[in-house]
Amino acid sequence: MWIINPAAARRALGEFLDAVPANKIHGFGGDFIFVEGTYGHALMAKENIARVLAEKVSDGEMTVERAITIGKWLLRDNPIAWFGLRQKVPAEILEA
Numbered sequence: 001m002w003i004i005n006p007a008a009a010r011r012a013l014g015e016f017l018d019a020v021p022a023n024k025i026h027g028f029g030g031d032f033i034f035v036e037g038t039y040g041h042a043l044m045a046k047e048n049i050a051r052v053l054a055e056k057v058s059d060g061e062m063t064v065e066r067a068i069t070i071g072k073w074l075l076r077d078n079p080i081a082w083f084g085l086r087q088k089v090p091a092e093i094l095e096a
Contacts (some may be wrong), residue, residue, distance in 0.1 A: 001026070002044040013052045026082065027074030034048070047075055 001009040016025055028045035033037045053067040062070070080089055 002048055003041055006044065006048050010048050014055070017052070018047050021083075022070045022073055023078055025074055026078050027071075029079075045077065063094065065079065 001012070006073055013025075013027075027049045030038050030041040032041065049071060053062075053071055056062045057064055057067050076093075080094070082084055086094070
């Protein structure tokens with residue numbers, strides 16, 4: 001989504017955050033042959049998610065603390081829980 005149409009992806013994420021529990025949304029996922037594609041897509045996702053969350057903070061829809069929490073959920077905690085990776089992820093990453 002972030003590669004095909006970043007503006008539409010930002011709008012969709014903003015709508016999802018208003019309608020879907022944030023612990024059910026994944027902020028990034030990709031199917032690439034080369035690791036560079038995954039890295040680039042992850043950067044695009046991170047930047048665009050930050051823009052959406054910053055806009056929600058600016059509009060008074062959420063606090064900075066809530067935006068940080070949701071960002072961590074979208075990019076780390078939700079995929080770890082969804083794919084059952086809690087036992088495979090080092091404790092220091094889970095505690096961050």
